[in-house]
Ligand SMILES: Nc1ncnc2c1ncn2[C@@H]1O[C@H](COP(=O)(O)OP(=O)(O)OP(=O)(O)O)[C@@H](O)[C@H]1O
């Protein structure tokens with residue numbers, strides 16, 4: 001029953017994410033209309049199955065074309081920012097968690113300072129200062145403001161793995177610092193990092209939308225946020241031109257929601273209890289203190305993922 | 321017999337300010353070659369902390385350690401030290417990296433040795449603990465029983481032919497028959513390979529079963545040390561007497 005549940009949830013969210021990826025990356029190839037081409041008048045209502053499927057916006061451009069290109073922008077910004085935040089956060093968190101002591105205190109002190117600075121302010125200041133507001137620098141800016149959450153979460157996980165004796169065994173075997181980080185610590189954190197990465201992506205997509213709504217969106221590409229910005233600025237809500245604001249809103253919601261759903265269903269997939277159920281069958285001679293018991297005592301990162309709440313909402317700090 | 325290891329006034333404090341824990345306080349002892357010495361003490365008495373300092377896994381707050389006459393208190397590169405001083409830990413599950421096969425685990429330790437002796441040693445050490453390579457080498461830890469895991473950990477340490485083996489509660493998670501089996505393996509190895517064994521346990525019964533000499537720890541202090549017979553039949557310290565009165569009579573039964 002339970003396994004039914006997690007697979008359906010996983011597949012639903014996975015299909016949703018896949019659908020948005022297809023819309024974002026294959027859509028622009030199918031819909032040949034440029035998002036900058038004028039194909040009609042001000043807020044022409046939807047008609048037919050061509051570029052006018054979703055009508056036109058305030059400049060007479062195809063909403064459909066804007067939507068697929070905007071989705072692509074959101075995905076690029078999200079993936080870029082998520083990757084940057086995850087890499088920085090992982091590096092800082094894993095070193096702090098493994099080293100402990102003074103190194104930990106310094107790194108976490110820096111992280112907490114970075115956390116205390118409101119991300120959206122930094123993003124706004126940086127995106128004004130950077131002058132060029134192309135999507136790549138935009139993604140990078142969002143990424144460098146989002147890493148502290150990742151660093152904290154990874155550190156908490158790494159600290160719990162640190163007490164495992166296999167790290168001592170690795171050191172006794174002469175393994176070097178980086179080898180231990182890469183082979184003895186990282187694999188235990190990986191499932192957690194993947195989940196946190198998914199959250200970072202979703203947070204970054206929303207952060208980009210928030211920025212664009214403020215009129216600070218990318219200047220070289222259309223994004224879902226800029227679509228909303230123009231739709232509001234040109235009174236589509238007031239005039240009832242729903243096709244101008246509803247599609248980008250729905251798209252954003254689906255993007256963020258499907259990623260959150262994917263993350264939470266991954267949590268179940270990685271749940272050690274489910275894995276253990278399979279492993280038990282393979283195990284043969286039961287000793288009085290069964291290996292399962294011991295397994296339960298030892299904190300694996302995978303099991304630990306439920307101990308430390310993934311930064312839901314938190315990585316979205318930038319949009320509030 | 322000559323002295324192989326000596327610790328002088330080893331101290332370890334954790335934390336700072338209000339939360340200072342003195343886990344090990346001014347502990348001094350020495351180990352002779354080919355000797356089996358156990359450290360006994362209740363949970364939290366500082367045994368593991370002491371073991372980790374001896375192994376060079378934990379920085380020392382104050383005190384001094386010498387190994388074969390050399391000062392090893394603050395070594396920068398411990399690879400050479402770990403060729404001679406190895407360990408087996410308490411928990412046969414968390415001692416394993418669950419993503420490594422047994423082969424990978426053992427090969428990693430082999431890098432401390434010259435390549436040519438490696439393969440031979442690997443087979444040989446597995447034999448010492450009653451395992452054969454083809455049976456276990458390609459398995460992951462979760463595919464092995466608790467006893468097999470612990471024996472593999474012992475084999476890993478043995479491959480390096482350490483002069484000093486530290487076994488920290490190496491048998492506490494095993495059932496009685498396996499425990500005796502492992503204890504016998506350890507004492508046999510002392511005889512065959514001339515190792516010195518520092519065996520750590522909270523169970524004074526086991527301590528007496530294997531040891532030539534017993535060191536008793538209470539709350540970070542070493543309250544008593546002496547030959548096994550002296551400690552069992554003529555315990556000086558009140559704490560040792562209490563430990564002795566608490567044990568089921570394992571050493572008499574076996
Ligand atoms: N990393 C640490 N930070 C703070 N305190 C610690 C740390 N490691 C151990 N301690 C404390 O030091 C004391 C001794 O711990 P230790 O693990 O050496 O005990 P032990 O004798 O091995 O106990 P057991 O038989 O339960 O394994 C305990 O009070 C413990 O709380």
Ligand SMILES: [Mg+2]
Pocket residue numbers: 367368369489
């Ligand atoms: Mg201990």
